[in-house]
Amino acid sequence: MNCYQIMAVRILDRGKxxxxxxxxxxxxxxxxxxRLGLHDQSVPGTCSPSGLLVLQLCxxxxxxxxxxxxxxxLDGVKAKLVDLSD
Known part of the structure; x- marks a missing residue:
């Protein structure tokens, strides 16, 4: 069991x-x-169509x-795993 894995997930069109x-x-x-979800909120009160998830996997x-x-x-989704274990 490896709990030192981080995955970043970029979602280009959250609606889709x-x-x-x-x-x-x-x-x-x-x-x-x-699980941490981030999105760009450049205009207050609105949600960006794109987003970023950061996952710690175990x-x-x-x-x-x-x-x-x-x-x-999945269309419009890009995931990248980083393994920080020894």
Whole structure:
């Protein structure tokens, strides 16, 4: 079990992709220790169409690689895994 994995997920069109991204994250919910969602709010009271998720994963390498692959298969979504373990 490796809890030193961070995944950054960029969502280009939250309106189009959010439901599918949430479905994939729910499938892998037991592997996600921390989830932080960020979006650009350059105009107060509005939401940017794009966003960034930062995930701390606590799982084996196959699980994190599978999550990264599934997220990258979605249109308008780019995921990148960083493994900080020894």
């Amino acid at each position: 992709s959010a439901v599918e991204v949430q479905r994939v994250l729910t499938e892998h919910g037991c592997a996600i220790l921390t 799982c084996d390498a196959d699980t994190s690689a599978g999550l990264e692959k599934k997220l990258n298969s």
